[in-house]
Amino acid sequence: MFHLGWFYGFQVQSWNGTWSGSDGATEWMTPDMFVEAAQAMERAGFDCMVIEDALFVQDIYKGSAEFTLSNAFMAPKHDPMPYVPVMAAGTKHLGFIPTVTTSFYPPFLAARLLSTLDHVTGGRVGANLVMSHNDRTAQNFGLDGQAEHDHRYEMGDEWVELVNRLWGSWEPDALVLDEEAHVYADHTKVSRVDFEGSFYRSRGPLNTAPSPQGRPVLCQAGGSPRGRDFAARNADILLSNVQGIEAMKEYRDDIRARAAAFGRDPDDIKIVFLVSPVLGATDAEATRRWDRMVAATEQNLEANLAFLSYYSGIDYSTLDLDAPIPHLSTNASRSTIAHTKEQSAGQTLREYASHPVRSCVELIGSPDTVAERMGEVAEEVGGDGFLISLPLTRRTIAEVTDGLAPALRARGLIRDGYPHATLRETLKEF
Ligand SMILES: Cc1cc2nc3c(=O)[nH]c(=O)nc-3n(C[C@H](O)[C@H](O)[C@H](O)COP(=O)(O)O)c2cc1C
Structure with a gap:
């Protein structure tokens, strides 16, 4: 069995196209369609959504924001955080992993926000940690440019250490709620962290109550050697877009070796690979669709x-x-x-x-053909699952959740229920 997630951002999913729906241009600005999508994913047995984010409007290409804004390419984009509780209220089991930048979120605020979201979602939240690669982001925060690449990861390591310390500043049983003794929380179980790092300082303790997961799930997608170290050291779930079976195996082996070198059990880390399946009612129909994509x-x-x-x-x-x-x-x-x-x-x-955007492996065919291939790839690579990367339209949602997922489930490849309450437990189940 393997895990399934969907990767997308709160931005235009599709507009001005045949299958964009009646309101593709603006519908993404309100949460209803994402709640519907979350419910469909939960029905289908998905483990989580990973919500992309960035903090800049791209104007690198052709030295202008024209392409970005004419095509709604990664902008405009909304902050994922406020959408999470709305989607959580409409679901019971699906996990939500919004993106958080370690470069610009102060650790105390991030620890507090994620702890609060963990309560609001009943233990179903995680954070996709990124370092914000682009200078434009840094300029939006008053800097001239981003810190040096590997240095961002150094800072990120310390950021995670501090956030973990803040989450640990309340012992899990600190809330005693003893009415007779009139003690709400046991102050001896709530401690300062007095963190003095090279980049961050914080006194602590955190001022939220201990959350259902204690430590929300951490997710990461570093690809460079330094990025892989960061991920292997800190993350519970890793996202990868390397291409081809050999590269996928290499990535997985490398991350597991790095995790072991950091004293972690490699089985505690889930590695999921990005895929963009091209589905049709028959293999021939899917191939024709792919051919049209290649021809563009x-x-x-x-x-x-x-x-x-x-x-x-x-x-x-x-x-x-x-x-x-x-x-x-x-x-x-x-x-x-x-x-x-x-x-x-x-x-x-x-x-x-000139080729369409590539995914880790090409998946083109009927739901049965693609499900079969995903099973073979998981077997060959030994990976922990896949992250669907497709714009969220009602068409893609139906194709994946009502077409592909039942074919995967019929083969026993994905879950058919959620025995556990929290995202961490759901990810650890297999
Ligand atoms: C599947 C996937 C999802 C990612 N999501 C985001 C994101 O939401 N925001 C972002 O700024 N970077 C995102 N990234 C970029 C990574 O965080 C990282 O910058 C990138 O993989 C390059 O890492 P490297 O500098 O270590 O090579 C994503 C990368 C991958 C592969």
């Missing part, structure tokens, strides 16, 4: 160049489209440009970027 070369090219610019901070429109991708260096997402260089070997930038 001009559209793919712009979207990919903008995406690469977004993650690297390098304007890919300035590169020679008809030459191989040159060696580039970035202080933003290092693994994105490293993967791109590797995967594009033998191709020009135009050839590489």
